[in-house]
Amino acid sequence: MAKENHxxxxxxxxxxxxxxxxxxxxxxxxxxxxxxxxxQVSSHLSMDRIDHSAWNSLxxxxxxxxxxVNYKALKxxxxxxxxxxRYLKQLSVAGVRVPSSxxxxxxFWINAYNAVTVHGVLRxxxxxxxxxxxxxxxxxxxxxxxxxxxxxxxxxxxxxxHEVLREMDEPRIHFAIVAASIGCxxxxxxxxxxxxxxxxxxxxxxxxxxxxxxxxxxxxxxxLELSAxxxxxxxxxxxxxxxxxxxxSPWLPSEDARNAALQNSATVTYLEYNWNLNAxxx
Numbered sequence: 001m002a003k004e005n006h007x008x009x010x011x012x013x014x015x016x017x018x019x020x021x022x023x024x025x026x027x028x029x030x031x032x033x034x035x036x037x038x039x040q041v042s043s044h045l046s047m048d049r050i051d052h053s054a055w056n057s058l059x060x061x062x063x064x065x066x067x068x069v070n071y072k073a074l075k076x077x078x079x080x081x082x083x084x085x086r087y088l089k090q091l092s093v094a095g096v097r098v099p100s101s102x103x104x105x106x107x108f109w110i111n112a113y114n115a116v117t118v119h120g121v122l123r124x125x126x127x128x129x130x131x132x133x134x135x136x137x138x139x140x141x142x143x144x145x146x147x148x149x150x151x152x153x154x155x156x157x158x159x160x161x162h163e164v165l166r167e168m169d170e171p172r173i174h175f176a177i178v179a180a181s182i183g184c185x186x187x188x189x190x191x192x193x194x195x196x197x198x199x200x201x202x203x204x205x206x207x208x209x210x211x212x213x214x215x216x217x218x219x220x221x222x223x224l225e226l227s228a229x230x231x232x233x234x235x236x237x238x239x240x241x242x243x244x245x246x247x248x249s250p251w252l253p254s255e256d257a258r259n260a261a262l263q264n265s266a267t268v269t270y271l272e273y274n275w276n277l278n279a280x281x282x
Contacts (some may be wrong), residue, residue, distance in 0.1 A: 034156070035140075037119060038088045038149035044095025048104040048194060052111055054087040056191035067178065067186025068280045069118065071125045084119055088148060091115070095151040106170060106201075107192035112148060113160045113177045114187060120146045120157075121180045121277070130180045131275045143179075171236045171247065172201040174229050175208040183213060183227070183274035209251045213274060217257035217266075224257070224266045228273040241268055 058080060062070045074080055091112050094100075100108075117130075120142045124133050133142045147154035155164070157179075165173045175185040176192065185208045192200050208227070209215045216225040230237065230244055237244040245261040245268070252258045260266040 034145050034147045034154065036147050036149060036154055037085075037116060038092035040149050040152055041093055042152070043093075044098050044151045045093050046098045046104070047094045047100035047108040050090065050094050050104075050108055052087075052107065052191035052193055054083050054090070055111055055115055056193075058084060058087075059187070059189045059191060063187050063189035064280060065189065067184075067188065068278055069121075069180075069187060070280045071118075071121055071277070072279075072282055074118075075122050075125050081122065084115065084122075088115060088119060092149040092151075096153070097151065101194060102168070103197045104194040106165075106168060106173070107194050107197045109160055109165050109168075110173060110176045110192045110197075112150070112155075113157060113165070116146060116148050116157060116160075117142075117178065117180050127277060129275045129277055166233075166236060170201070171233070172205045174233055174236065175205040176201055178278065180278055181273075181275045182278050184278065185214070186211075187278065205251050206253075209248065210253045213271065215252065215257075216271070217252070217254065217260065219256050219260075222260065222266045224260060224268050225271050226268060228270050231270050 058074070061080070062074045064070075074084075091108070094108060120133070121127065121130065124142075127133065130142060133140060135141045143157045145156070147156045148160075149155075161177060165177065176188070178184045178187040185204055188200060188204050190200075214227040214229075217223070218225075224245070226248075230248065234240075234244050237247040242264040245264055249258045249261040252261055
């Protein structure tokens, strides 16, 4: 009897999994049902010619000095939501094969990542975390399924980060792109632009390490606590503990911390990442 019950239970589980698989087939599965933003165009411009002033105006209006976003007010403003939608269409006009300066490419793709993320959060708002919308198995995953047309080709947030920005050999991008979370770097309340992107990256990197959520140093214990970003993307900073610490040392907020990093003498641990939405309190 026990064996029979076990067989019935196993059969029921099989039916449940089959039903779930069937349901998933009709839902927003990653590769099958992307959500496209921007537009497909036949003529493309250099990224040096893309105007980011509309995105700059939105950031100035809805993002504070700490990078916290007033999603509620932005979503309530139909006119500004349309400004964001038009800006995304403007990004679509850029051509990935059209010659552009490296700084223009950096500014373009950082802005694209951040603007698409804000657009994605607005689609789901009110919400408490982007992780509520990044399914690991089946269903909608904002990082994979929300895709921006650029030069006629759709790019997901994952592709922008891993296939474009990380390939530009500029580790400071990790302190500029923002996955709508408190543990991320602050969302700079101005658009990145080609003629100042190097200074903007440096500014936001220094700000990142000045925040306790991203970096802490306990001299009495000789312990460095780093953002999990430095663990997830250690390869971009040299790959080993010694090279990572050496690379980030100029950005650390105190001489003692910089020396500990350069000497690779401290114990290194990683801070818990805060995935709560980077929303201004209401």
